[in-house]
Amino acid sequence: MSLSHAVLTSLLEKATSGYDLARRFDKSIGYFWHATHQQIYRELARMEAAGWIESSSAPDAGKTRKREYRVLPAGRAELIRWAHEPSPPMDLRDEFMVKLRADAALREVDLRPEIRRQIERHQEKLAHYRTIEERDFLHGGALTREARIQHMILKKGILYEEVSIAWAQEMLDVLA
The missing domain is CATH 1.10.287 (Helix Hairpins)
Incomplete structure (x- = not known):
């Protein structure tokens, strides 16, 4: 699984800012797929460049550069494609x-x-x-x-x- 699929899933649940996404990640998906805030922001930029998501100025941005991200049809299609792939068995390295x-x-x-x-x-x-x-x-x-x-x-x-x-x-x- 790639971080992009975890991010797409989270954004489909709720369009949000990068900061709020990273906080939500820490509280939910982060229990089984860890990512730093930096990794999430890099992935958001990559996914936006790929046309999977788009961002706009957040309604509560004020004078900040806060952006709100939402999934585009191409991102939804990518998540569906990935979800249909067989998952490999868990690799236990302890x-x-x-x-x-x-x-x-x-x-x-x-x-x-x-x-x-x-x-x-x-x-x-x-x-x-x-x-x-x-x-x-x-x-x-x-x-x-x-x-x-x-x-x-x-x-x-x-x-x-x-x-x-x-x-x-x-x-x-x-x-x-």
Whole structure:
């Protein structure tokens, strides 16, 4: 996946300024596709040059150069084309797994403090995801198709964090 497809998706959800897009990115798509604000601005310029998006002066720009971006038909067509491509399997590259193999080979490395830190990080993220779920999806009303899809994405994150915590706790027992 390229950053452009993540940006197109976010802009289709809501036309916005580059700054607001980068902030939204940090709070939603950024959970599974990270990009710096600089990368997002560079991508916006590239996509505008390609004719996928256009920008205009934001209504609240005042005397600033604030621009609001929206997706053009060519950008929509590109996103549809990309969405129909088969996704490759997730490539798991985890430095910590190599450290565990080193521990197994060396027998003199204590990775328990690192595992405890990982458990804390996963618990924090899990608590954050559950807060989002409670706020946005468990209010009892009927959810739209869009909201149900977003909820399922969030559920995958919740399950990932739960499994990561369980695995790390089991690994602590192995390393004891």
